[in-house]
Amino acid sequence: xxxxxxxxxxxxxxxxxxxxxxxxxxxxxxxxxxxxxxxxxxxxxxxxxxxxxxxxxxxxxxxxxxxxxxxxxxxxxxxxxxxxxxxxxxxxxxxxxxxxxxxxxxxxxxxxxxxxxxxxxxxxxxxxxxxxxxxxxxxxxxxxxxxxxxxxxxxxxxxxxxxxxxxxxxxxxxxxxxxxxxxxxxxxxxxxxxxxxxxxxxxxxxxxxxxxxxxxxxxxxxxxxxxxxxxxxxxxxxxxxxxxxxxxxxxxxxxxxxxxxxxxxxxxxxxxxxxxxxxxxxxxxxxxxxxxxxxxxxxxxxxxxxxxxxxxxxxxxxxxxxxxxxxxxxxxx
Numbered sequence: 001x002x003x004x005x006x007x008x009x010x011x012x013x014x015x016x017x018x019x020x021x022x023x024x025x026x027x028x029x030x031x032x033x034x035x036x037x038x039x040x041x042x043x044x045x046x047x048x049x050x051x052x053x054x055x056x057x058x059x060x061x062x063x064x065x066x067x068x069x070x071x072x073x074x075x076x077x078x079x080x081x082x083x084x085x086x087x088x089x090x091x092x093x094x095x096x097x098x099x100x101x102x103x104x105x106x107x108x109x110x111x112x113x114x115x116x117x118x119x120x121x122x123x124x125x126x127x128x129x130x131x132x133x134x135x136x137x138x139x140x141x142x143x144x145x146x147x148x149x150x151x152x153x154x155x156x157x158x159x160x161x162x163x164x165x166x167x168x169x170x171x172x173x174x175x176x177x178x179x180x181x182x183x184x185x186x187x188x189x190x191x192x193x194x195x196x197x198x199x200x201x202x203x204x205x206x207x208x209x210x211x212x213x214x215x216x217x218x219x220x221x222x223x224x225x226x227x228x229x230x231x232x233x234x235x236x237x238x239x240x241x242x243x244x245x246x247x248x249x250x251x252x253x254x255x256x257x258x259x260x261x262x263x264x265x266x267x268x269x270x271x272x273x274x275x276x277x278x279x280x281x282x283x284x285x286x287x288x289x290x291x292x293x294x295x296x297x298x299x300x301x302x303x304x305x306x307x308x309x310x311x312x313x314x315x316x317x318x319x320x321x322x323x324x325x326x327x328x329x330x331x332x333x
């Protein structure tokens with residue numbers, strides 16, 4: 001056999017091996033694509049002479065929950081039984097893998113879905129995600145519960161005729177209560193209570209006409225003492241806010257206008273004497289600010305414009321003598 005013949009055979013063998021390898025790969029991919037679809041249970045999917053659905057049906061959906069018959073676009077499928085076009089008995093929605101996505105009862109599924117009784121939703125790994133209860137009008141009724149990926153109860157909310165009515169509670173991962181609210185006709189109607197993961201109260205905020213209104217209190221996470229007291233109105237911090245030391249002595253008193261610092265601000269040493277004081281305007285320090293030693297004597301003083309130092313900033317010794325002065329223009333020395 002000549003050189004050229006041998007070379008041709010080697011080339012042919014190389015490309016033939018390459019072709020067969022890729023053909024096998026394509027075959028495997030093509031088999032894998034509809035693998036889920038091949039495992040989807042088949043049902044008669046019959047309609048009667050009037051065009052009404054009857055008996056057992058399997059309906060396939062894409063990722064957007066639109067009906068599809070394209071095998072490579074199937075993300076979910078529904079197992080449902082009809083009588084005269086109305087669902088009867090339990091309906092099961094499934095991921096393409098076969099794991100259950102939802103199970104419950106529907107009173108109708110077209111053109112909109114209406115539910116009754118208990119519906120349970122699951123994640124793709126099979127863990128329970130949500131439980132909802134519906135009345136005969138397809139309105140949420142009773143408790144709706146949500147679970148985290150580990151199966152722990154994450155929240156529970158009471159409903160009446162589709163509206164939040166009663167308690168709404170959220171939980172930390174350790175099972176301790178995180179947040180508690182009370183609703184009346186979908187409107188918050190009682191103090192909001194939030195808790196740290198250790199069970200200590202974190203804060204309470206009063207409610208009026210569904211909005212924050214009154215005096216809120218924030219508590220220390222470890223020792224439980226009142227750390228902050230703040231006025232709120234119309235869902236915003238409005239008015240006086242006071243921080244406290246553990247001994248109950250005020251640490252600072254500031255004022256807010258719609259969540260923004262505005263007006264006089266005074267800070268205190270633990271002994272009750274003033275640490276510093278000045279004014280805020282639109283959230284920034286404005287005008288003269290002064291700082292004091294624990295014995296009440298002046299330690300620093302300076303002037304601010306729109307939150308930036310402007311002019312002379314002076315430092316004093318405890319005997320009252322000036323020890324240093326710096327000059328600033330728009331915050332720059």
